[in-house]
Amino acid sequence: MEDREHEASDRPMLMTSPGRMARGIIICAVTLAIGFAIVHTLFDAMFANPPPVTRLQAAQPPPPPPPAAAGVTQISILSGAAVQGNPDYDPDDAQVPAGNKVVWINADNVPHTATSGTGPEDEATGARFDSGIINGGEKSSEIEIKDAKAGETIPYYCIVHPYMTSQLTVTEAAAGGGGGSTNSSPVENVLTIPSGAAVQGNPSYDPAELTITQGKTVLVRNADNVPHTVTSGTGPEDANSGKSFDSSILDGGAQIEINTSSLSPGDYPYYCIVHPYMKGKLVVTE
Structure with a gap:
């Protein structure tokens, strides 16, 4: 007798009736159906108007400094x-x-x-x-x-x-009593490749259009930390690319002088062979 009572006490007890369970299942199904209907109705609007997000933009390098003055x-x-x-x-x-x-x-x-x-x-x-x-x-x-x-x-x-x-x-001080620039070309003929120029969309050359008197020298300075060139022409597809002037590869921090004695007055577009989207213009006047 005691063994039977012990076995009966080990049986799990049902906390609800089959009818209540059925009603619970029906309620869950109805709730899910209503939620699905709402999502289905508003899906196009939700997709067209996603929640706002924060867009991270790459830090832009500081603008290059202007060239030094005379002296x-x-x-x-x-x-x-x-x-x-x-x-x-x-x-x-x-x-x-x-x-x-x-x-x-x-x-x-x-x-x-x-x-x-x-x-x-x-x-x-x-x-x-x-x-x-x-x-x-x-x-x-x-x-x-x-x-x-x-x-x-x-x-x-x-x-x-x-x-x-x-x-x-x-x-010793330069002739005329004042200290002249140590560059062989006048400082207004300095062409700078700014820091960050390799990033497409950033300023490529400073100034973007340089006007110079025929026979004067352009001092090209690469202030970026990657190699660049100053090569005459509109781009790599130009048949006359590099025929008027070509700085060749300038490593970061390097500089070179371009003499304009052999250039006739006119406009000379140029670009960077390493980064062809970098473009500028040299205007030679009499």
């Missing part, structure tokens, strides 16, 4: 200079006429400085000049060297990367 010596901080052992400042021993100011152009993608002294341990560090932080793609202000005397050599380095060292040598 200013330009020195480049080369792309990749932050890597120890790589070339850093160009020229490594800049010749600065007495009275000239100096501008450092950072063609690298990380911050640098140009600070007088042999290193952080130098007690006179920054006493002659200090560019302050120069962000990638930007340039320093025009810096005057304190008490500059012709014939002296002044070492300098980067505070952020002290293994980057260089020097500048002060030379």
Whole structure:
């Protein structure tokens, strides 16, 4: 008798009746049917008007700095200079006429400085000049060297990367009493390839249209961190591509001069062989 009662107590107890279960199933089915009908009716409107999303846009590089004014010596901080052992400042021993100011152009993608002294341990560090932080793609202000005397050599380095060292040598002032630019071409004939030019849609050349007097020289500077060219023609399909002038490959931080003596007055479109969507125009006048 006890065994039978024990077996009976182990049997699961039904908490609802078959009728209640059937009604529950019917309620669930009706609810699902109503939900399906609502979604089916409004599906086209929901699809046409999705919920708003946040669009992330790639950060745009800063606009390139304008070329230096007359009486200013330009020195480049080369792309990749932050890597120890790589070339850093160009020229490594800049010749600065007495009275000239100096501008450092950072063609690298990380911050640098140009600070007088042999290193952080130098007690006179920054006493002659200090560019302050120069962000990638930007340039320093025009810096005057304190008490500059012709014939002296002044070492300098980067505070952020002290293994980057260089020097500048002060030379006699240019004829006319003022310090002329160390570039062989007038500064208004500087053509810059801006940082970020390789990204389609960004500015390609600065200025996009450069007007120059026949016989003058164009100084092309690549301030980007990838190779570019300045090649005459409308694009790779142009049969006369490169016949008027061609800078050849310019690595990041490099520069080259293009002489216009052989060019007749007129318009000369040009482009980058590496990135053909980069285009500009050179206008030669008499």
